[in-house]
Amino acid sequence: MADNKGFKSCNLRKKQKQWQFSSSVLLFCALLFAFFCSGTFANQISENKNQLKDIQQDIAEKEKSVKQQQKQRTELLSQLKEQESTISEVGRSLHSTQLHLNKLGNEITSLTKNIQRLQMQQKEQRKRLASQLDAAFRQGNHQGLELLLNGPEAQRKERILAYYSYLNQAREETITKLQETTDKLNQQKKLQQGKQNEQQTLLNSQKQQKQKMEVARTARQNTLTTLESALKKDQQSLAELRQNETRLRNKIAKAEREAKARAEREAREAARVRAQVAAKQKQAQQKGSSYKPTEDERALMARTGGLGRPAGQAIWPVRGRVIHSFGETIQGELRWKGIVISAAEGTEVKAISDGRVLLADWLQGYGLVVVVEHGKGDMSIYGYNQSALVSVGQQVRAGQPIALVGSSGGQQQPSLYFEIRRQGRAVNPLPWLGK
Missing domain, CATH: 1.10.287 (Helix Hairpins)
Structure with a gap:
């Protein structure tokens, strides 16, 4: 009986030692695994940091290159x-x-x-x-x-x-x-x-x-x-087109502000002249005759009376094939605000109606631009010109040469960019132009 108890005690001690050894082995393996895992994780972090550093360096170089290109x-x-x-x-x-x-x-x-x-x-x-x-x-x-x-x-x-x-x-x-x-x-x-x-x-x-x-x-x-070799990306070209449009709009707005006082003065004078002409015509009619406005009266009323309702009454600024139409897509959501007419270089560009020159200057994307105001918020815009034949403030008559067709503004072929704006908004110019 005593021997049996001693044998059991001996077996228990052996099992305890085996368990302790197994636990030690497991602990050692766990520690060893943790060590390797922690080393691998640290290496991964270091590698990511290096990659991030490389990417940041590439970005810096790209930004530097972009600045140099700009x-x-x-x-x-x-x-x-x-x-x-x-x-x-x-x-x-x-x-x-x-x-x-x-x-x-x-x-x-x-x-x-x-x-x-x-x-x-x-x-x-x-x-x-x-x-x-x-x-x-x-x-x-x-x-x-x-x-x-x-x-x-x-x-x-x-x-x-x-x-x-x-x-x-x-x-x-x-x-x-x-x-x-x-x-x-x-x-x-x-x-x-x-x-x-x-x-x-x-x-x-x-x-x-x-x-x-x-x-x-x-x-x-x-x-x-x-x-052209520097302008490879469509997005960059699109952004530039938007900037060009904004520049033109701002330039015209500035010119409009500067000319507003004169335009208001001329509008008042034109209203007075219209009233006088109407009165003289009425008096002449009562006497059985007629009254024809003087050249100065006619010119003042014409250049301040606007373009009127679009009914094909205006002349074409230049004769040629329309290669881009109003509303046609340029790129993405950007569309043409006017039309582009193909014509030989040096061809005379003519004012579509009486008016006064509001702007004659070089603008990025549009080249040499001439803008004529016709009164009542109407204006006509002529771009891509080779030369301007008029100056700011000059009065022009319908059909008068105001510029020469060119390819300024970086165009590939001679043509005329033509636009009509009414109350600051671009409208389709074709209904105004005759056959």
Whole structure:
């Protein structure tokens, strides 16, 4: 019985030792696992931190690169503005030179016709003089001399003197007219030579201007190529388009504020003139006649009366194919606020209606822009121009050339951007334009 108890006690102690050993092994494994796990976790944190650091460094480099590109782009836009300003000046000079050349050509043609007429006249006068001299010679040798010598002495002398007096007078008149014709002919030839010399000088100047234009265009194309390579992302382009639109809107708003006082003054004056004209027309009608407004009255009423209801009454600013329509998508949700008309470079852009020039300046994205106000909150906008032919504050008539078609503002081809705004809101311009 005692041996049995001792055996049980011995087994219990062995089990306790085994349990303690097992517990120690388990604890050691747990600690070892925890150690490895903690090391792995620490490595993961360190790796994430390094990745974050690399990403932040990449971001910093990207931001630096973007800033450099923005700086470069600003410089390129400045270059583009200068180059297109040069093209604008040369284009205006070429336009003026061509008008002068056309005038000289007409004058030279007229002088050539005068010279031909005088040469024919000179030829006829010489022929007439030769005939007179020949007739005098023939009459002196034949019947004429006999007639003169017949009769009494006194009559004979009188007839001889009268005949030679008449003959000399006729010859003198013919010679005088011939000399006058010759003098006029020489004068016309001298004038023609002067005009031709002036024409050649202008042609040489025009050639130099065209060379200068070509150099400016090449430089502009290089600038555009560099700019386009920097504008790769659609989002950046979209943001820029929005900025361009905002700039144009702000520029117009500023010009409107500056012109508001004048516009209000003109509107009051126009209302007064309309009332006077109506009264004069009524009085004239009562008297059975009619009253026609003066040119100044008509011009004031026209440029302050707005564009009116759209009924195809306005002229086209330039003839050509519409390559972008009002409301057409540009990119994303951004849409065209006007139309774009394709036309040859240098074509005259004409005011669609009477008005006053509100703005004539270079704007990013629109190039050289001319804005004409027509009264009652209506205005027409003409963009992408090569040159402006009018200045701010100038009154213009419908059909008057106000600019030359170009591709300023970074456009790829010559065209005209045309927009109509009513009370500050862009509206479809096509209903106003005639067929």
